[in-house]
Amino acid sequence: MILPLYGFVEGDTVGVLILADKEESVESMARKLRDAVTLRVDASDDMEVVYQGVVLDPLITLEQALIAPLQRLDLRRKNGVPKDRKG
């Protein structure tokens, strides 16, 4: 099932719409987001997905992470945001 999300990559100048799938992993969605902004930003691999202030486990699905449609997701450089969100 399609899950539209607003994606923001640290270093970028605009938010983009990402059409993800509820069953896809956080890592896969992050790849889509990276590809979407690659023209403007070098989003290297040492970045993590942050949702509502918490870093997401890259291996869980977006559904497991309890991400609702049209929410904001951030791809940020690793900087010590607490990694305690399972879902």
Place this chain on the structure above:
Amino acid sequence: MFEKMVTSIQTDEARHSQIGHPVLAQVIKHDPEYAQYLVDKWFWRNWHLFSFMTGVSMDYLRGSERRSGSFKEFMEEWIIDQFFRTIDEFGLKKPWYWEIFLNELEIYHHMLYVSAYTYRATLWFDVVMPTADDRRWLREKYPKYWEDIDIVWERLAERWKKSDSGGEGEPLMRAAALPAFCNLCQLSLSAGTPRNNTANVLTHEGTEYIFCSQPCRWIFLHEPERYAGHRDLVKRVLCGEAPTDFAALVTDYFKLTPDTWGKDAFGGICK
């Protein structure tokens, strides 16, 4: 014909500027709180449009030989001073978001322009990359955040160098993901800084909205019935009215063609 048109615009705008003060005086007389709200709301809404239209034109689209000052300097001299005099005269306060506005004055139109540059196929006019001299001038005029913007221009310049020559390089140089827009000002989500974009989501009566900034959210929440029904591009895509594929969106939905869509006027200045 052109002279008559300019004269007509001039007299029309002169009338508008003369109406403003008496109308504001009347509103203050009857409801000063509402008058403050209207001033706060419309200063912000005008600021965002003005920043894109005039800020971009002044700092990017006129040749360096024609530049006398920056958009920020123009705002400080001609807009902010006069605005303060007016609100003082009427006993109004500075808008609550003044610090946010001052911060945006340093960066907002730069965020918009570099984003628009990468989405130029959606524009009806050509754009240009700032030259090395332009970037030096912009760094001098906007020292607070320029480094965060310049790194994006640098990446675009590098991409141009690696692309094919002339117009053939264009397709590789345009963004392909759908940009997202503020549900209040309808401009792209380009407020804040590249390190900290200030977009924020709101659930209102079961529907999700996103705003580029706190003032846009604040205006929406004052009059949700006025703005909630607007179907922006994202909503049109999600309900199937517009295609999800960016290229199809530009050609099939916007009906733009390679002849009419915006390009880099010089095929990438850094080549």
